[in-house]
Amino acid sequence: MSIQNIPLGDVLRFFNGKAPNATETGEFVVYGSNGTIGRSAEFNNENAVILGRVGAYCGSVEICHDKFWASDNTIVVKPVHGIDLRYLYYRLKSSPLRSYAGGAAQPLITHGILRSINVPFERDLHAQRRMAAILSAYDDLIENNRRRIQLLEQAARLLYKEWFVHLRFPGHEHV
Numbered sequence: 001m002s003i004q005n006i007p008l009g010d011v012l013r014f015f016n017g018k019a020p021n022a023t024e025t026g027e028f029v030v031y032g033s034n035g036t037i038g039r040s041a042e043f044n045n046e047n048a049v050i051l052g053r054v055g056a057y058c059g060s061v062e063i064c065h066d067k068f069w070a071s072d073n074t075i076v077v078k079p080v081h082g083i084d085l086r087y088l089y090y091r092l093k094s095s096p097l098r099s100y101a102g103g104a105a106q107p108l109i110t111h112g113i114l115r116s117i118n119v120p121f122e123r124d125l126h127a128q129r130r131m132a133a134i135l136s137a138y139d140d141l142i143e144n145n146r147r148r149i150q151l152l153e154q155a156a157r158l159l160y161k162e163w164f165v166h167l168r169f170p171g172h173e174h175v
Contacts, residue, residue: 009115017070033057043067058107059098063089086132
């Protein structure tokens with residue numbers, strides 16, 4: 001492993017988002033600083049990491065491997081050659097980007113601030129991909145368990161309704 005503290009400006013390219021033409025329908029996801037905020041018929045980026053630029057979600061980190069629209073409250077970052085996109089996502093996700101935000105009333109992070117932040121980066125692309133694959137497997141497991149929890153909660157609500165609202169609990173025929 002060859003981890004080095006590197007300024008983000010050396011390993012990333014930065015792009016501004018633009019005000020979206022968000023609708024309820026559309027082929028492409030629209031990202032704001034707090035994640036998905038709608039859909040759009042157009043896209044302005046693809047395969048990149050999205051950072052929250054302003055407001056309460058300043059410094060938030062999302063990833064999208066498909067085509068998407070990045071709103072004007074975001075900064076889109078793409079790695080230079082030799083940096084894996086998923087590794088970049090996890091590295092930025094674990095960095096305290098919000099702590100670098102300026103602004104008194106409204107937190108704000110800019111390209112200039114981001115370029116100067118030193119972050120430990122693994123330089124070996126193979127090692128980056130291995131780390132990202134491990135973390136991605138855990139994320140998939142967490143998401144799968146969230147879905148299971150939702151299904152179990154729904155089953156519990158239905159069972160409660162059946163037993164205590166409709167009074168069809170086991171043995172209700174004899175009561």
